[in-house]
Amino acid sequence: MKIPFSRIDCSGNELSYVSEVLESGWLTTASKAARLEEKMAELTGTRHACAVNSCTAALHLALEALGIGPGDKVLVPTWTFTATAEVVRYLGADPVLLDVDSGTFSLTPETVEQALAENSHVKAVIVVHFGGQAAPVLDGTSEGIRRICERHGVWLVEDAAHALPASEKGIPVGAMGHVACFSFYANKTMTTGEGGMLVTNDPDVARRARIMRLHGIDRDVWARFSGVGGKWEYDVVAPGFKYNMPDINAAVGLAQLERLETMRSERQRCAEYYLEHLADLDCIELPVVRVRPDEHAWHLFPVVLKRNAPIERNRLIELLAADGIGTSIHYKPLHRMTYYSERYALDPSRFPNAEALWNGCLSLPIYSLLSNQELEYIVARLRSHLGC
Ligand SMILES: Cc1ncc(COP(=O)(O)O)c(C=O)c1O
Incomplete structure (x- = not known):
């Protein structure tokens, strides 16, 4: 027998939705990406979703929008992929790596509490919902990581690269922290080939992420060309990145979401x-x-x-x-x-x-x-x- 570690399941409407994009003549970010954002906001019970080309990009945008910069520290589990910590370095801040629980491979409230007591200048904690299971963010028999973050005035960011769809006591992963980032990389539970999604209830974070995902331009390309009038006009308000999700990828994602x-x-x-x-x-x-x-x-x-x-x-x-x-x-x-x-x-x-x-x-x-x-x-x- 030959059993690979991972197999991609694209047995639904993936081909037909991608054909629609190819036939539309508009291959980059457009209505399919917008639809995927709506669906992801609905699924995670959040108000804003921002489609990007990787979870790494989403994590970078999340920390940038939260104002993380040089001199700041961010708590990160040592048990994760390098993306979770490297984005902290992109912004000139420092990740503080923490040990994890041996049964769930995730951060614990106790470790986070102790690290907050031992480190100054911590601005955020990134929890990883390892393997697809929610980290102990919500209160259980004792205080969860979310409440500890609130008490210390630090942001809680969910690295939800493994965890779609996932929840705890009916609360979806994605709605547990201040911002959450999903991965649609090829081997993930839902794929767009490469892709990611940032979700949040904070309108300021969403606005900033939308601007920074496309060169710091104040309007989406799609909004510029699908609206009436002033098509060519745009302003650059920050040195942003090139992180938008093309519609070809979003089309695959919409089909995956159905199943x-x-x-x-x-x-x-x-x-x-x-x-x-x-x-x-x-x-x-x-x-x-x-x-x-x-x-x-x-x-x-x-x-x-x-x-x-x-x-x-x-x-x-x-x-x-x-x-x-x-x-x-x-x-x-x-x-x-x-x-x-x-x-x-x-x-x-x-x-x-x-x-x-x-x-x-x-x-x-x-x-x-x-x-x-x-x-x-x-x-x-x-x-x-x-x-x-
Ligand atoms: C925990 C974790 N965070 C972030 C990422 C980065 O995801 P992406 O490849 O979509 O940038 C991965 C990728 O495997 C991951 O496992």
């Missing part, structure tokens, strides 16, 4: 299969599910080999690859990456949980097109290699 919940529930089917059929193995840790399974986007299914596992993680990856099974690692933590480690003189001992996870973690295939027969094969091969 988003179906694709999510298929991922849940895979997760439930793994949870049930790997539960008795005492040499691996399964991910801790702290939200209702149907509120989880299930972008990733990470497992962690314990110390008593009979083989090492890298060897297991090789054996599974020989079986035709693709796996991946999420993540090599940022404090182990040369740039962050050297620039901020980071000692791995400050990140005990992430260090333990990093030694044993691997992500198993999980996607809507993964059949039950393939799941059975993955579990059988895994069990045979682990022999525990």
Whole structure:
């Protein structure tokens, strides 16, 4: 069998919506991107959505609109992709990397509270809803990260690259912080090839993001050409970026959105299969599910080999690859990456949980097109290699 780590599911109206764009003669940002923005605002229960060409761009725009700059610090989990932290550096500010919880791989209220007590000049916290599960942002039995941020007067930004659609107690990811950023990269739970979306309830952040996503021009290209009169006229009010989402990509996104919940529930089917059929193995840790399974986007299914596992993680990856099974690692933590480690003189001992996870973690295939027969094969091969 050949089971790739990820497979793209474009079995809906993707081709037909892209054809409409090609036939329209207007390939860049236009009505399809505007429609995708409306739909995303609706889905996340937010007032404003701004379509861009990546989640990285959305994160950059979010921090820029919040006024983050040199001398500021932003709290970021070490367990994430570099985009979450690099955008802080784009603006000349400094990311403060924090350890994560070993069961959910996400920041905890306690870690955030402690980091706020230990660091001055913190302007924002970026939470990552790792693997598709909401981070503990809302209050539970104790105060959540959102309330801690409010008490300290710092912005809460959601890196929701993995988490569409996801929610907790009925509150959608995207509406939990001040601004949220989604990724539509090829392997995400919804794709536009490359793409991203910023959502917020703050009209000032939305206005600034809209201007900065297109060269600091005070009017969208689409607004200039679809309206009547004054077509050519525009002003440049800031040195902005080139982050707008072309309509070809938005067309794919609109088709994906139509099947988003179906694709999510298929991922849940895979997760439930793994949870049930790997539960008795005492040499691996399964991910801790702290939200209702149907509120989880299930972008990733990470497992962690314990110390008593009979083989090492890298060897297991090789054996599974020989079986035709693709796996991946999420993540090599940022404090182990040369740039962050050297620039901020980071000692791995400050990140005990992430260090333990990093030694044993691997992500198993999980996607809507993964059949039950393939799941059975993955579990059988895994069990045979682990022999525990
Ligand atoms: C947690 C996280 N944040 C941000 C990004 C960046 O997303 P994009 O590729 O859309 O810029 C990724 C991409 O994988 C990610 O995993």
